[in-house]
Amino acid sequence: MSQNKAKTGILLVNLGTPDSTATGDVRKYLREFLMDGRVIDFPFIPRWMLVNLIIAPFRAPKSAGEYRKLWTERGSPLLFHTQDLKEKLLPLIDHSKYQLEIAMRYQSPGIEEGLKALNKANVKEIVVLPLFPQYASATNGSVIDRVMELARTWQIIPNIRFISNFVDHPLFLEAWAELGKEMMADQEYDRFLFSYHGLPERQIRKGSVDGYCRLGDCCAHYTKKNQFCYRAQCFHTTRLIAEKLHLPQEKVVTCFQSRLGKDPWIKPYTEDLIREMAADGIKKVLVFSPAFVADCLETTVEVGEEYKEQFIEQGGERWDLVPSLNSRDTWVHCVKDLVTSEP
Template sequence: MNKNKAKTGILLVNLGTPDSTATADVRKYLREFLMDGRVIDIPLIPRWMLVNLIIAPFRAPKSAAEYRKLWTDRGSPLLFHTVDLKEKLIPLLDSSQYQVEMAMRYQSPSIADGLKALNKANVREIIVLPLFPQYASATNGSVIDKVMELAREWQIIPNIRFISNFVDHPLFLEAWAELGREMMAQGDYDRFLFSYHGLPERQIRKGSVAGYCQLGNCCANYTKKNQFCYRAQCFYTTRLISEKLNLPEEKVVTCFQSRLGKDPWIKPYTEDLVKEMAAEGVKKVLVFSPAFVADCLETTVEVGEEYKEQFMELGGEQWDLVPSLNSRDTWVACVKDLVSKENK
């Protein structure tokens, strides 16, 4: 190997988190997050009014209280688990070939800081891995958009590659299967719920190829036409993990959480299925959240606490959340394989 050859830069990017649980920091985070035109995809002026006059002022105090439930001595789990992922990845890669940085799409450490470190190191190319298994314009697309926006200001732009999704990577699936097996070894469950973050239906339609997406049974098959349909990718992820765990098809359900606003979001809604399962007499539920690779507000608090409370109040007896991948060894190996393959 040529020792003088410039390194390949790796940039791992997760969603982001407030700097603290103070209401002011949460409000700052919400404003940056929700002002992204790929997150709330409406024209700038009405988006600004919605975010700055309604959502951020009124939602920030409530969200701050939710973040306090999540925070640990190390701070935000989403942040420190991403740091741990980076630190465990570095020794698995040849330091003479790779430089690894991590960033948050919103707040700190920023994508700008991560790219600056790689640019300063004069890397020959950059591989960007948005840490979202299923592609969506509001997540992966936003990361890609931001990287390109920042890099276009450079005098010299190295080759930049993006890993757009990894829903069917064998190690990603195995990491979830390992976690599932550990939970299932503790007892039996009546239902296996796979809850993913939701999106407005209009965003699915915007990305539809030749009108293929109908937000219905078309998502039951994962094809070239819907390979970037977020809803189809979620159903596909459920099927692949279920197959590895040999879960009975009739006991597996896929749903979507975290609705915002009055517009229709992709269905079925998690909150509706919680009620339906309780009405059917389901008592024990194991929940997976495979859209998230690190514990966060949407997993630990929303799924792990709020939906659990609703289910128990309706007569349920057990609601267990499978933890996120965080910095699990198999997941770290998956990330190594993803970036190594890109460099071949």
């Protein structure tokens, strides 16, 4: 293939999923996921002890049960929705110019497998899109780190371009607005809750520019200083989606879920807001999870089932989860624009 006909490689990367709901497969997944130094940012030896002697052995059986609630006849929703995204994207791209691959950061299909396919095709450039809207070291940063780790072993390294976040892409926002409108068409809600995956506060501080991040009101404005602050990006996402849906500001709240351990995580915590809303007499809540683009354990089970149960037990009446973008047409076109547009 001559240089002027060489293709651009596209690699879409999602988080990952166990190969099955068997406890052994879940334990294997947890070990790979949590041994990532960007996920648990401890030195190697204490991280290894924590993951292999405490978390993986004791958490795997419970997590396997949670995955069984999520699993369908097609397997893991996160995996098959990513596969569906690829299949719907393929007809929209010029195959003489692009080669498209998908990968999971953890487990299979792995990033190494996707990069090998692109390397074998002798692509002139690789565009890597981590499928996480808001940049965090533990997600987007980990994908970038792994791609560079693998590519540096190649004799010839093509241009590699990373799309670090897409919090304000118009089609990303439009896709969420469409879903919100569908949910709101026949129902009125007292509150609109935007729940994002949490991070330890120390990870936000590590990435702070000149000590700017105070984990407080500084996140109310999205600026060049906090453009990579995960918490600020989440609040920015909430504001932009709420504006498109014309939601009353006083009815919109942003919060963070899935905290682990005793160290402080970014606030407010979703569990705390559930209690506060119930105590304030809030009865009907519509929940968005814009940190995830595909249905997964954190959305379907944690937000959709566990938090709903907590809210109802405390006096709430209705807790509706907006589904993830999955392979929705507007989202597919968003991905196409992200990976084929010139930087």
